[in-house]
Amino acid sequence: MIGIYFSGTGNTKHCTEKLVHLLDETAQTLPMEEKETVEKIAKQDFVILAYPVQYSNVPVIVRDFIKTNAALWKDKKVFCVATMGLFSGDGAGCSARLLKKYGAEVVGGLHILMPDSVCDVKLLKRPLEKNRKIIRAADRKMEICAEKIRQGRFPKNGLHFYDHVAGLLCQRLWFYGKTKNYSDQIxxxxxxxxxxxxxxxxxxxxxxxxxxxxxxxxxxxxxxxxxxxxxxxxxxxxxxxxVEQCxxxxxxxx
Ligand SMILES: Cc1cc2nc3c(=O)[nH]c(=O)nc-3n(C[C@H](O)[C@H](O)[C@H](O)COP(=O)(O)O)c2cc1C
Ligand code: SF4
Ligand code: SF4
Known part of the structure; x- marks a missing residue:
């Protein structure tokens, strides 16, 4: 098993390390942008792939990583993890559909609520103690998830048809333009x-x-x-x- 993540402000890094560690203390976790990541994935049968959702979609860097390494996914078992500041209908489902296209067997999906990372917009900003509480709840969710996985019962967050519809109607339909390409708006x-x-x-x-x-x-x-x-x-x-650096x-x- 290996945990691969993309993380802007650290939430997804934390979640990947925690979940992988709960499942196998000896397994490695690596950021997607490291050079050796592709080579390391190639040697494993089971991959936990994690990223933050952006407007109920997968960040472009993650979509590109999946597409650029299309041959890597054939017959791999992949568990998709999406972290989020509030809600994503099918945050895990978006990468799952892409991975399936390249021959992966998507065994499950997990959505994890974490502090919001958009630090130049007021919406969703919470006091420190509230964010700590959110992280405690996230840790608990991962403990439950790890227990289920050990029993062979993979959670399927974001993978159902109605999740797909929710992701589409609530966000992607309106905001798809924001995540379609890389941005020049910094x-x-x-x-x-x-x-x-x-x-x-x-x-x-x-x-x-x-x-x-x-x-x-x-x-x-x-x-x-x-x-x-x-x-x-x-x-x-x-x-x-x-507003607040996250x-x-x-x-x-x-
Ligand atoms: C551009 C952008 C768009 C986001 N869109 C969503 C969203 O649609 N729904 C949501 O719940 N969180 C959204 N978030 C919040 C992040 O997904 C969340 O805070 C995530 O845990 C950040 O993870 P990271 O620290 O690993 O980067 C967005 C964050 C960014 C930067
Ligand atoms: S320029 Fe964009 S991609 Fe680079 S660190 Fe800043 S937000 Fe991330
Ligand atoms: S170089 Fe400028 S923009 Fe970049 S981190 Fe330093 S102060 Fe900020």
């Missing part, structure tokens, strides 16, 4: 000090320094990693002002 304000932190962290290589200031290209996968990490709060995407590690001990 904004960098004059507050930028040129520290280079964002460029070091971006999984897409979408940020670079020019004349001691960060500059963004047009291949952002909207993960909010740079936005949450910028010490000068100089980066925004969907909103225009940082990072799993900041929620502290639970």
């Amino acid at each position: 904004k960098i304000s004059d507050a930028c000090t040129g520290c280079g932190q964002c460029a070091r962290l971006c999984p897409m290589g979408n940020l670079s320094l020019k004349n001691n200031r960060a500059e963004a290209g047009n291949c952002c996968t909207m993960c909010y990693r740079c936005i949450s990490a910028c010490p000068a709060q100089a980066i925004t995407l969907l909103g225009d002002k940082i 990072r799993y590690d900041k929620y502290g001990s639970q």
Whole structure:
């Protein structure tokens, strides 16, 4: 077994590590953007694939990873995990359908509520204690899930037909344009000090320094990693002002 994740602000990383560890203490978890990930997946029969939902869809970087490595999925057993700030009808189902197309056997799906990662929009912002409570509930959900998997009863969150309809009607129909392609909408304000932190962290290589200031290209996968990490709060995407930088590690001990 191996756990593969994409995580902007740390929620999905936490969930993947926790779930994989509960199932097999010796199994590895790896971020999708690591070079050796493909090679490591090729050696395993069972893959836990996790990512944050974006407008009830799979982030472009994850869709591209699945498509670029199409041959990798044939006959693999895959369990799809989607983390979310509020709701996604078929967050796990979206990758499941793509993986099935490439020959994977999707054994189940799990939706996990976590703190919201969109740090430049007020909606869904909760006090620290509430976010800690959400993480405790997520951990409990993963414990129950691991127990079910051990009994061979895989949860099927997001995989049913009615989940597909809910994902479509509630979000994708209206917001599909936002997740269709990589974004060129990253904004960098004059507050930028040129520290280079964002460029070091971006999984897409979408940020670079020019004349001691960060500059963004047009291949952002909207993960909010740079936005949450910028010490000068100089980066925004969907909103225009940082409300609260969201990072799993900041929620502290639970
Ligand atoms: C661009 C964007 C769109 C999002 N859309 C949704 C959504 O449709 N539904 C939802 O419940 N959460 C949504 N979220 C919240 C994240 O899915 C959630 O906070 C996730 O746990 C973040 O995981 P990460 O820390 O691993 O990046 C969105 C986040 C981003 C950045
Ligand atoms: S992390 Fe923020 S301050 Fe540092 S270079 Fe990037 S935008 Fe500028
Ligand atoms: S520019 Fe920022 S939000 Fe966009 S992919 Fe890079 S780190 Fe993520």
